[in-house]
Amino acid sequence: MSTNPVREFFRRHGSTAVGPGTDYPPDGDDPDDRSEAVDHAAEVDPADWKPVPNPEAPTRPGEAPTRFIDGCYSGEPVTCLWNPSHGWPVAVVLAEVGGVAMKLEGRDLRREFYGLERVVSFVADAFPWDEVEAFAAAVGNLPDFPTRLLPARRPGEDANPFVYEVHRQQAEVRAKQEMNNWEQIALDADPDAPTLLDGRLASDLLTGRPRKGLVVGVVKTHKGDYLHDQGWRAFLRLTPGQRTPFFKINRRQAGGQSALYVATWYVKLALGGQPNDGIVRVEVPWAQFVEDRTTKDERTGFASRLSRWLVDARCRQASYGRAAISLDPVVRAEDSLKSLFTPFGVLRNRFLRHAGVAGSAPP
Amino acid sequence: MSEPTPVALGKVAAPPDKEATSDEFYFWAARDRVVERTQVVTTTADLGGREVRFVGLVEEVYRQSRQASMGEEVDRFDADPAEAPPFASAGFTYARAKVLRTDPVCHAPPTEEAPVDLGDEAAARLGYGVDAMGQALPVGLLRNGGTAFAGPASIDLDYLLGENGGHLNVNGVAGLGAKSSFLLHVNALLLAEADRQRRELGVSHGERLQIVPVIFNVKNFDLFFIDHWGKKWNEKKGDALPEWRPLGVHDPAPFRDVRFFAPAEPSGNPVDTGRAETTAYSWSLADVIAHGLFRYLFSEEDIYDANFGGLVGDLEDHLTDDRSGEPRLKSVGGIPDTFAKLVDWFRENRDKEPKFKDSAPGTRGKLLRRLKYIVNEGDGVLRKNDPQGKPLVLDNEGGRGPTVIDLFGLRTAPSLQRFVVAAVFHQLVRNRSGSRAVKGLRYVVTLDELNRFAPKSGSDPITKKIVEVAAEMRSQGVILLGAQQQASLVAPQVIENAAVRAVGRSGALEMRADVWRFLGDAARDQASRLSAEEKLLVLPSFRAPMLAKIPYPPWALKQEDAAGRYDPAAPGAVAVARKPDVTTKFA
Numbered sequence: 001m002s003t004n005p006v007r008e009f010f011r012r013h014g015s016t017a018v019g020p021g022t023d024y025p026p027d028g029d030d031p032d033d034r035s036e037a038v039d040h041a042a043e044v045d046p047a048d049w050k051p052v053p054n055p056e057a058p059t060r061p062g063e064a065p066t067r068f069i070d071g072c073y074s075g076e077p078v079t080c081l082w083n084p085s086h087g088w089p090v091a092v093v094l095a096e097v098g099g100v101a102m103k104l105e106g107r108d109l110r111r112e113f114y115g116l117e118r119v120v121s122f123v124a125d126a127f128p129w130d131e132v133e134a135f136a137a138a139v140g141n142l143p144d145f146p147t148r149l150l151p152a153r154r155p156g157e158d159a160n161p162f163v164y165e166v167h168r169q170q171a172e173v174r175a176k177q178e179m180n181n182w183e184q185i186a187l188d189a190d191p192d193a194p195t196l197l198d199g200r201l202a203s204d205l206l207t208g209r210p211r212k213g214l215v216v217g218v219v220k221t222h223k224g225d226y227l228h229d230q231g232w233r234a235f236l237r238l239t240p241g242q243r244t245p246f247f248k249i250n251r252r253q254a255g256g257q258s259a260l261y262v263a264t265w266y267v268k269l270a271l272g273g274q275p276n277d278g279i280v281r282v283e284v285p286w287a288q289f290v291e292d293r294t295t296k297d298e299r300t301g302f303a304s305r306l307s308r309w310l311v312d313a314r315c316r317q318a319s320y321g322r323a324a325i326s327l328d329p330v331v332r333a334e335d336s337l338k339s340l341f342t343p344f345g346v347l348r349n350r351f352l353r354h355a356g357v358a359g360s361a362p363p
Numbered sequence: 364m365s366e367p368t369p370v371a372l373g374k375v376a377a378p379p380d381k382e383a384t385s386d387e388f389y390f391w392a393a394r395d396r397v398v399e400r401t402q403v404v405t406t407t408a409d410l411g412g413r414e415v416r417f418v419g420l421v422e423e424v425y426r427q428s429r430q431a432s433m434g435e436e437v438d439r440f441d442a443d444p445a446e447a448p449p450f451a452s453a454g455f456t457y458a459r460a461k462v463l464r465t466d467p468v469c470h471a472p473p474t475e476e477a478p479v480d481l482g483d484e485a486a487a488r489l490g491y492g493v494d495a496m497g498q499a500l501p502v503g504l505l506r507n508g509g510t511a512f513a514g515p516a517s518i519d520l521d522y523l524l525g526e527n528g529g530h531l532n533v534n535g536v537a538g539l540g541a542k543s544s545f546l547l548h549v550n551a552l553l554l555a556e557a558d559r560q561r562r563e564l565g566v567s568h569g570e571r572l573q574i575v576p577v578i579f580n581v582k583n584f585d586l587f588f589i590d591h592w593g594k595k596w597n598e599k600k601g602d603a604l605p606e607w608r609p610l611g612v613h614d615p616a617p618f619r620d621v622r623f624f625a626p627a628e629p630s631g632n633p634v635d636t637g638r639a640e641t642t643a644y645s646w647s648l649a650d651v652i653a654h655g656l657f658r659y660l661f662s663e664e665d666i667y668d669a670n671f672g673g674l675v676g677d678l679e680d681h682l683t684d685d686r687s688g689e690p691r692l693k694s695v696g697g698i699p700d701t702f703a704k705l706v707d708w709f710r711e712n713r714d715k716e717p718k719f720k721d722s723a724p725g726t727r728g729k730l731l732r733r734l735k736y737i738v739n740e741g742d743g744v745l746r747k748n749d750p751q752g753k754p755l756v757l758d759n760e761g762g763r764g765p766t767v768i769d770l771f772g773l774r775t776a777p778s779l780q781r782f783v784v785a786a787v788f789h790q791l792v793r794n795r796s797g798s799r800a801v802k803g804l805r806y807v808v809t810l811d812e813l814n815r816f817a818p819k820s821g822s823d824p825i826t827k828k829i830v831e832v833a834a835e836m837r838s839q840g841v842i843l844l845g846a847q848q849q850a851s852l853v854a855p856q857v858i859e860n861a862a863v864r865a866v867g868r869s870g871a872l873e874m875r876a877d878v879w880r881f882l883g884d885a886a887r888d889q890a891s892r893l894s895a896e897e898k899l900l901v902l903p904s905f906r907a908p909m910l911a912k913i914p915y916p917p918w919a920l921k922q923e924d925a926a927g928r929y930d931p932a933a934p935g936a937v938a939v940a941r942k943p944d945v946t947t948k949f950a
Contacts (some may be wrong), residue, residue, distance in 0.1 A: 010403065104450070108450075108451045109450060109451075264856075313450070317431060317435050318431070318438065319431030319435065328448075328449075328450050332429075332450075332453060
């Protein structure tokens with residue numbers, strides 16, 4: 001019998017190796033997406049929406065980001081365990097997650113901060129807690145492979161726990177949440193510098209955190225439907241360098257513990273093959289957006305100057321797959337962080353060897 | 364004293380297509396560091412629990428942007444140089460390094476992410492195995508990038524003077540004075556080293572190094588002023604003196620005790636070399652017989668014709684009295700004692716003398732015609748009517764300066780040039796053979812324009828003599844310091860037998876020749892871009908050529924360059940060779 005608690009855990013629960021699989025169901029919105037009230041009249045009357053040309057005016061001090069935050073996630077399910085009481089298939093996701101901050105010095109971008117962690121996640125409630133605790137301690141102390149256990153939430157009442165993908169998604173969401181945590185840590189490392197985040201702003205972004213520097217979120221994919229019909233028409237007619245009018249959304253966390261009002265608008269960075277290509281959505285915390293900008297004209301000017309800056313900061317590498325919706329500093333941040341990750345094939349094989357699922361590591 | 368802090372340059376990288384091997388590795392450079400070709404670098408890797416130190420030589424440095432194509436480079440600026448993208452390109456620098464040495468010996472590559480430091484003098488010594496050299500002779504300063512040096516650039520005398528190999532070959536284009544200058548430089552250093560050993564070991568020490576330099580002058584009378592200061596020395600010595608010191612030479616000076624020889628004219632005087640202290644050299648018939656040079660009077664195609672060569676041998680036998688053990692011209696029986704009489708005598712007796720009747724009449728007639736031609740063409744160096752000449756007699760012990768022998772005065776008679784070269788080599792071989800040999804003595808023969816005297820396709824006696832010297836005589840103490848513009852046009856055996864090679868700036872086409880394949884692409888490209896004072900030094904023990912800067916010479920390289928004559932007796936003018944700053948093992 002093995003004396004290795006990691007191996008013992010996997011052996012006892014009938015571990016079998018699995019591959020990445022396919023999305024099922026398709027990635028849903030995260031909890032923040034759940035109830036967002038949208039105000040389309042923040043800049044112009046909703047019926048008057050049309051593309052807004054951005055002037056050549058440069059940004060003012062404090063308006064242009066000088067720090068750039070990105071997070072990375074590299075993970076997959078690597079094994080499946082069997083719940084001892086009900087027989088649910090529980091996916092075990094292995095991942096490396098991290099966050100990075102790039103600082104602009106002159107025209108050079110330097111890696112100012114990074115955090116990186118190796119994690120394993122699964123629905124821990126599916127197993128006796130004392131076994132989970134023993135496993136967590138053992139896997140965290142593997143001499144050449146320390147890995148932190150992230151217990152994932154049990155699937156909701158409406159989910160079928162016999163569906164493997166349900167467990168897999170729970171585990172992946174938990175691991176990606178840890179990536180968001182690293183981004184937050186990177187953001188908090190310098191609360192004064194104007195900072196650009198890759199992605200949407202979390203509802204608890206400013207909760208309990210003193211922050212002077214502007215925070216800008218840039219969202220590349222558009223899952224939420226924030227626009228009304230005239231808004232869509234304006235969106236689809238954007239030409240490179242133009243933006244939509246800004247509007248306001250109220251982002252609330254599930255359960256309502258925290259909320260964030262966000263000023264947001266779409267900017268077309270570059271031409272693409274389709275009308276909706278090359279467009280990103282910009283988010284700025286409403287409190288920062290209106291601070292020192294008491295009139296609508298001042299807010300309009302800021303949105304336009306920031307949009308102009310984003311167009312200038314666009315990625316110009318045609319060889320980069322998502323160049324049309326990417327910003328140069330964010331691509332560099334991503335490259336910088338990804339270079340620190342272990343190739344997933346290596347990660348997977350090492351983990352499975354420790355788990356005794358494959359390989360021949362001594363007990 | 365604490366160790367100096369190494370200068371961190373970067374880290375080893377081994378991505379696909381840039382894998383490290385036991386022969387070379389790549390490393391990226393820190394953004395604030397400049398990495399240059401020719402820099403010596405070090406890295407240390409843990410290989411199987413053993414720490415292995417690698418010393419490498421940067422062969423090429425690369426800069427790469429983040430863009431995937433030239434189109435992307437253009438797009439960043441929208442084809443407008445005035446445009447300024449908000450973020451710099453974030454390009455990076457990386458370099459390829461050739462592994463010079465591992466310590467301990469390990470036939471494995473360094474591992475990725477191993478730190479790479481700039482090498483210093485100690486690293487360079489380790490890399491080029493100076494610590495393992497039998498007798499290290501610093502000849503220049505070892506380049507460590509564009510302007511820095513990593514101590515002296517040393518060659519191993521065991522490879523130059525015959526212990527493990529022998530001879531030096533220098534290649535370089537014409538016009539830079541780099542070949543002759545370097546050959547003289549090595550002569551000077553060898554003399555200085557011999558002088559140092561004489562002083563430190565004593566004159567009576569049986570194995571001390573003794574050098575007899577023999578220098579052939581092949582162009583103008585340039586080398587007839589090597590005992591004069593160069594006109595630019597005063598201007599250059601401020602920079603040059605600090606470069607001489609690591610070579611153990613603290614007071615560089617022109618050569619001293621130089622003897623100058625030039626071909627005799629029919630009058631018996633030497634050709635005009637531009638200086639009075641020139642001694643004429645010549646050979647009478649008796650001298651030619653006594654020195655065993657008779658066959659060298661004839662051309663290759665003649666002497667290797669069996670009939671003709673046999674008849675020449677018969678004639679030489681007929682003229683030679685070797686009863687005393689040493690050949691000499693017979694003085695009895697109506698044997699001619701001058702070349703002119705020899706022609707007449709042979710005309711009279713070619714059909715009467717029984718010894719010659721083995722040859723066909725046509726062969727005898729041919730020999731007569733050749734003799735007439737040689738005697739008439741060579742009048743002066745070959746004494747037509749004089750029974751005694753002034754043959755070149757070379758020292759049989761060290762301690763004196765070089766002997767400069769002019770060949771330029773014979774430029775219109777290539778066959779005589781070859782005869783003189785052969786006569787000298789023949790004498791050296793004889794001096795170094797048998798009971799005449801002096802222990803520790805090295806004849807160092809300097810000969811430029813090897814493509815003329817030992818051409819690639821040549822099989823004449825002179826070429827064969829030089830090939831023989833290159834292939835067989837180093838163990839007997841005859842060392843050839845040869846040079847040419849194109850090694851590809853020189854007899855391969857002469858090049859291949861040179862254990863020490865120095866490559867000055869050479870033509871790109873020449874560097875593509877097979878003879879240079881051993882250098883590798885990086886060194887061949889480098890050779891075409893060297894400056895006049897730079898040499899790539901190649902020894903069998905080096906894994907990559909060593910780039911050396913040769914200090915500016917104090918002596919004149921030609922008459923127009925000559926200032927005052929060097930007077931060793933003048934205060935402060937004595938060239939003193941001191942022990943170099945590096946450890947050497949002699950005797």
